[in-house]
Amino acid sequence: MSLVNPDLLKERSGVSFPNEELTLFIFGGPEETKKKRWLISLLDVNKNPVLKNEDKHFIPRDKYYIRSLEKMKKLFQIKKQHDIDGEDWNFLLLSTGEPMLPILHDVLFIPTLEGQMSHEQLEKWIPLAKDYAIFGCYAQTELGHGSNVRRLETTATYIHETDEFEIHSPTLTSTKWWPGGLARTSTHAVIFARLIIDGKDYGVHSFVVQLRGENHKPLPGIDVGDIGPKFGFNNIDNGFLRFTHVRIPRDQMCMKFSKVSRDGKYSTPSHAKVVYGTLVTARIYLVERSSFALAKALCIAIRYSLVRKQGNDTTNNHNESIVLDYQFLQYRLFNSLSIVYTLLFVGKWMKDLNEINEKKISEGDVSLMADIHSISSGLKALCTDLVMESLNDIILACGGHGYLRSSGIPSIVDDYAQSPIVEGDNTILQLQTGRYLIKAFENAKNGRPTPATLFYLKDYSRILSERSSATTWEELTDPNEQIKALTHYHTRILAKLISNLEESSKNHPQGYEGAKSDYMIDIINVSRAYCYTITITSANEGLESIKTTYSNIYPILRVLINLFFSNYIIKYSGEFLLDNYFNSNHIKIFELGIKNCLKTIRPDAIGLVDSWEFSDNMLNSALGRYDGNVYEALYNWAKLDPSNLAQEKGEYIGYNEVLKDIYSKEYLKGINRSKL
Amino acid sequence: MSLVNPDLLKERSGVSFPNEELTLFIFGGPEETKKKRWLISLLDVNKNPVLKNEDKHFIPRDKYYIRSLEKMKKLFQIKKQHDIDGEDWNFLLLSTGEPMLPILHDVLFIPTLEGQMSHEQLEKWIPLAKDYAIFGCYAQTELGHGSNVRRLETTATYIHETDEFEIHSPTLTSTKWWPGGLARTSTHAVIFARLIIDGKDYGVHSFVVQLRGENHKPLPGIDVGDIGPKFGFNNIDNGFLRFTHVRIPRDQMCMKFSKVSRDGKYSTPSHAKVVYGTLVTARIYLVERSSFALAKALCIAIRYSLVRKQGNDTTNNHNESIVLDYQFLQYRLFNSLSIVYTLLFVGKWMKDLNEINEKKISEGDVSLMADIHSISSGLKALCTDLVMESLNDIILACGGHGYLRSSGIPSIVDDYAQSPIVEGDNTILQLQTGRYLIKAFENAKNGRPTPATLFYLKDYSRILSERSSATTWEELTDPNEQIKALTHYHTRILAKLISNLEESSKNHPQGYEGAKSDYMIDIINVSRAYCYTITITSANEGLESIKTTYSNIYPILRVLINLFFSNYIIKYSGEFLLDNYFNSNHIKIFELGIKNCLKTIRPDAIGLVDSWEFSDNMLNSALGRYDGNVYEALYNWAKLDPSNLAQEKGEYIGYNEVLKDIYSKEYLKGINRSKL
Ligand SMILES: Cc1cc2nc3c(=O)[nH]c(=O)nc-3n(C[C@H](O)[C@H](O)[C@H](O)COP(=O)(O)OP(=O)(O)OC[C@H]3O[C@@H](n4cnc5c(N)ncnc54)[C@H](O)[C@@H]3O)c2cc1C
């Protein structure tokens, strides 16, 4: 066991709050904390060396995949031994520090079956799936179609004679493309295909198809494989899948809602949309988890920035500065820290709202459905965008060493980079949220009811007339003032958008719908501004609600939320100055306030990342180690590189193959200068 | 040869200008174009299959390195055969589509020797180096010190007895760390070490050290190896290097300026700083090349967005839209396109200025030196930041397929991600530029002379009092108005900074210098604003100067520069509204103008990327192919994945190793639920 770096020790002793309290808050209370700590302890690499992530950057992709399967096997054992399920299981997977295949089976495949299969079907399939006797993937996207699900091309044609569906990929572009776990792992897939009966196309429905048989061999008519290496996420086998007239029994169409009878009769209930319901859950999951990836990267960056000393030695009594003492680095990293904690509140809020909705639905009340759908879309986009931007900044903020895989940051970045795309492309999600806002505002304008979460739109004229009367930092960052400012802003640009749309649609050949296509930028701005409002609102309300229960961490979290808010105002200052909601004096107060926040956060920085209790194996980072001994770690890690191991045996990779030839210049002997 | 996708064919026929004219401009005139086309033709993969990049994502790192050496060997043959050198050689290397090792030798190692060695030394070393009989790297950075070069720890102690230097790494943190080409390729290094004579430390100097001897074996006392995999740049062998009392002859200290005589006497000329001069050249190179990486990524993204059809089929006569017809995607990609062309002008300007400077220096006139230093620092930071932000956006703008390595975009992103860090961390560079601006302004304020490029600061009070009187888009985007707006802005915040510094320094224990540390954010903002001014100025002046010679492309380039400018104003609108330089009406005009620019650019988009004449091998992208047959390419490429090749032979990677066990559930038999 190495000793902890003395600089880090000192930092840890200077934190203004007890870490324990912050951990309790992050993990969700004493019970949850106890459980989560226990779950993390199950992953101890001393007991389970197979869970070590250390060499992942040195091994080729196929080996990396196999290594992940071995981890998965170990996790299944742990799961069975300790009867872990549901959210605990997800947390366990997350805590391995790597993308884990079971997520695809447990968070996409099973919930899709649960959402779309009839009772009898569930009785057959769920036990198999829960037992991992079969392994499934979610196969919706095709080479030619991702976002526009209505245009999927795979067909499922009902064959009266045999009471089967024939699954077929009529074109190259109909090849299923992307499903995670499809390429090598899955035995089954839930696929989305056009239902065809007697030549009539009933649109996209879901079916369960077995992909592989004995010894894992693909079944006849099934062309399945890996789509190749990706930016990140390379231990996951995203695959392609092509069907050549593959038959499945009729009862493998998911028939909770739409049904096909033995005589080929199609029936469907009135409420559609439900087919893609899994994605809403997946989006909510992305919102909930958005702070997590960022917290990991920041834990690395902040620990490193507290042991890295560089520069300033001419003015600083000939001692070099701890780099986190530089204002600009604080500015970069603490802004990200403010995002982490703000999103933590949003995630909790989203989760609660979803639970309320689910309870309502179980009571037959669908009044929150549309809200949940739109809010989760817009928030998924906002949260993943914010995290992605921050991650891209963090990798650069660590200087050269952050660029090394052994820093742990590159894989956080490239694994996460899919999040703005999957479970709905962020642009498209924001357009959906924007449309919902447009409709809500039109309703408000015409005195019709608005969705519950947008109740305030009925007061839009009052909101538009408001200006800030605050004159101090305290007043400006008062929770109500924060919410008021953002509500004003999104309402203003929403109102402006509506009047622009009304005006333009008069001359647009495709009317109102057509006009919208000229205002896509504005629609997305509106969605963003609205989701920022939700974010600021839920963070402030969430924080105020814990003021007494978590009184020791309240002050620093208040600073972080204020910082998030102030950065927002400064970033969009033009929008607030435009109609004099704020004036130049307000802006000055915000700018100064931001600098003061940085100063306040500085001594607490280490506590704010330590409290997440990430294990060293999970961070898998030479720079982010708990003990802060970064240089030893970088050096020892490098020594494991295959080329260094080879060199120890006297093999110089590249030398015999090529370099020898180059340095001897033999290979140039025959070559003479040609005339131009 | 596959047929060109008809959508692309149609797009190509609708471009408003002849591509040829734009290519001439990009390549720098008819002569240069002819030469560059010839250089590109030398890389034809049909003639030189070893130059193919196709499988680079499927092979492990060691193989990737060897493959690059094979390419290097082929390039050396081509170089010799056609007597290619200087910029042509750099262009050839760049056109391979991959990071190429010789860059490190030719752009860092040789110029360092040239800049720092005496005549006699050059006579010995340069022929060897030019011939690649030795291969060198630039070894400055250490584990513990990158930006703060003054604190490097490696020592070079003069040994009177033997007339040698003893090179030693006294600590772990003194290990050289990062030099490209060091780990496996280099035979020699130019290293930076503290010169110690008779116990006295003379600071950091440069020395040439041989690293490897016969059969490439590291020489005694030299511990050299690879620092391990990185975010990108993985065919390059960045290395570590530790010395244990290694002796080199005295004449391997670079002695152009500072000298050590046989009797251990040290002498040095008055002007210091020169030691790190190579980095200025390298920065200028990064500025010049910044548009290139972005153009590559955009070429892929725009071609793909013109063949990808997705959505909008309900309003669009049941045809799906070409995704580049969506306003928001135009907004994202054309903003990047405006950056490409703006930076192309900046690069040309920077290059010209550098040539003027070099000419002056050769005539003994160093008056431009400080300008070049500061401008190249700030511009390097601005350009690489802009490109990095754009690249991060482009990878997300392509939907799911952009996330695949076969899209070609991920490697552009992760190879480029080092640019904001290397040759000077962007933060630190901007602080340098900021300091130079502070000094210049103080001079102006006190009636002392300002640097040539900042001549206008003497009129600062007039500049500060200016407001825009423009009332139309044409007036607002008039070249002079663009320059005026940015000059006003950076002068205003510079003046504000100075007055803040003066005020704060009164109470700051470390005075003015200390006060600066509380204004780092502001100093960096000033540097950015100033470099934007240079950017806008050089782009507008550059463009106006080709108005008649390149009259067919002038109109679209004008739109692109206007778009760049307008986006800037909108992004920083708060700053311009704050002192009423612009008013809300101006902002409205800019917002509308941006949308109009997008419309104008849309039909020319394909021409604006095609004209760069990137070869398919260079882009190495299934999405960016010239023929637009993206789906075939994605599919065929995936088929090459090793796991798919194995499967064709009946081997299912992961199955026998692990999955079999999992699906049989044998491995769970012994495991029983434990009690909590
Ligand atoms: C790592 C990863 C894992 C995945 N896992 C799965 C999985 O398990 N199962 C599965 O079925 N799929 C999976 N996918 C696929 C994923 O769901 C799709 O890639 C995603 O929905 C985006 O769709 P697309 O690729 O068709 O993008 P496109 O729709 O083609 O988007 C291309 C561009 O066009 C724009 N655009 C498209 N339509 C519109 C519109 N109407 N208005 C405005 N702009 C528009 C987009 O914003 C984007 O910029 C995965 C993808 C990735 C990257």
Ligand SMILES: Cc1cc2nc3c(=O)[nH]c(=O)nc-3n(C[C@H](O)[C@H](O)[C@H](O)COP(=O)(O)OP(=O)(O)OC[C@H]3O[C@@H](n4cnc5c(N)ncnc54)[C@H](O)[C@@H]3O)c2cc1C
């Ligand atoms: C791909 C790659 C290739 C490289 N190739 C070479 C090579 O060939 N030869 C070679 O010698 N080196 C090489 N390097 C090293 C590179 O030059 C350094 O990594 C770079 O200069 C940054 O220095 P650093 O890592 O010490 O960052 P640090 O200085 O440690 O920076 C860490 C953080 O602190 C901040 N910071 C540091 N000092 C200050 C200050 N005074 N004021 C405000 N903020 C500060 C930085 O902005 C950054 O956010 C390479 C690096 C990479 C990534």
